[in-house]
Amino acid sequence: MTRPLDDVTAMIAQTRALGPDETLALRQAVWPDGQISAREADILFELNRVASAPSAEWVDFFVEAITVHIVEQAEPRGYVDDAKADWLMRAIDQDGKVDSLAELELLVKVIEKAENTPDRLKRYALDQIRNAVLHGEGPTRCGNGLLAGSIGTAEVRLLRRVLYATGGMAPAHINREEAELLFAIKDATLGGSNAPEWQTLFVQAMRLHLMTDQRFRALSHQDAARLHAFMADTSAGIGSFFGRMFKALGDSPAPEPEAQPLPVSEPGLSEAEEDWLQQMVDADGALDPLERALLKALAQD
Known part of the structure; x- marks a missing residue:
């Protein structure tokens, strides 16, 4: 028999711990039928905010559960409408920024998993990654010591996933706004200690922008x-x-x-x-x- 959800959340709120054991207890309490209610989704967000050091098991569960709630439970499945996108951004944006790696990973996963999302959700995710790069703080830093004005491997991978995700503005397409955001990141990180993958992503994304948006034909x-x-x-x-x-x-x-x-x-x-x-x-x-x-x-x- 699983512990009631109120008991599990009370225990976590007191200890501020979200380790493997707490995550398993939550999974058993909120997901015995594979469904996540609106109330349960709100509780998971609140626990994520108060946790002192969320474990990898928690991040995996949090991302999986909220993605199912947003993308797969409501009809039509696979489509994130304006109401769902607004709820997700409100739930994340308590103080004007993404507060944890779990929340940023959730944003990216929803955009990847959905067949279609509002353009502003993808734009919101890209803005959060840009802010982490330009200001040297935010969910992708995770103690890796990078300074403001540098772009690391984590940021490059997140950028790639959002830019090429099937949901959002268009699959396999880099629009003008996204291209200019990449140029802004490039200019701001020229003197930084950047991941080698960054140049590859920048060149590939710009070529894709020109080929798909402006019908650029690669030259022999x-x-x-x-x-x-x-x-x-x-x-x-x-x-x-x-x-x-x-x-x-x-x-x-x-x-x-x-x-x-x-x-x-x-x-x-x-x-x-x-x-x-x-x-x-x-x-x-x-x-x-x-x-x-x-x-x-x-x-x-």
């Missing part, structure tokens, strides 16, 4: 040479940017004698998108290593 070496020859004849706008790009990379291909513009049916960056990219690259006043890696990928991919 031959096409890159043809494009460079065409742009070299343009005195302003897109030509100045790509000319500077190839020069900065130290890989300016020789023009072919009969080089022609790429066909209109194979569009690359529009002038507006090229202007946006140039503006983002110029924002920090120098061609930094991540921007160099991005431009090289665009030219040589």
Whole structure:
């Protein structure tokens, strides 16, 4: 026979402990039928707030239980509507920020698990990760000693999971807002002790943004040479940017004698998108290593 929920929560509130034993007692009290009621979900959030040192077992249970409550129990299953998203953000955002790794992991898991979520929920999750990176505090730090202005492996992995999650703005899609957030993180962490995975994520996400949002077509070496020859004849706008790009990379291909513009049916960056990219690259006043890696990928991919 399981202990009544009120007895278990009273015990935890007194000891402020959420170890393996307490987690097992809670699992037996609130989840014998695989269902989590609204009251039980509220209790789990409150216990998560008061716990002094939640265990890994607690984080796993908390994330699993609340995800089931939000994503799988209500019809239609797999869809997080505005009401569910608002409840989740209110439950998490007691003091204007995510207070624990469990809460941030929950946000990410809901976005991953759902077939669709409101855009603002994904935006909220990305903002929490950005705040942890820029201010050197927050749920992903967990005593690892990183300072403000650095992005570690935990943050990179969380960013990747949110950006590529099926729920939210669109699967396999990086929109303009997300791209600019990544640029802001890059600029703020140029002098930091960053995880090597960060450059890879930045370049991959920017390429995906350009390919899906602006129909950027990856260039072969031959096409890159043809494009460079065409742009070299343009005195302003897109030509100045790509000319500077190839020069900065130290890989300016020789023009072919009969080089022609790429066909209109194979569009690359529009002038507006090229202007946006140039503006983002110029924002920090120098061609930094991540921007160099991005431009090289665009030219040589």
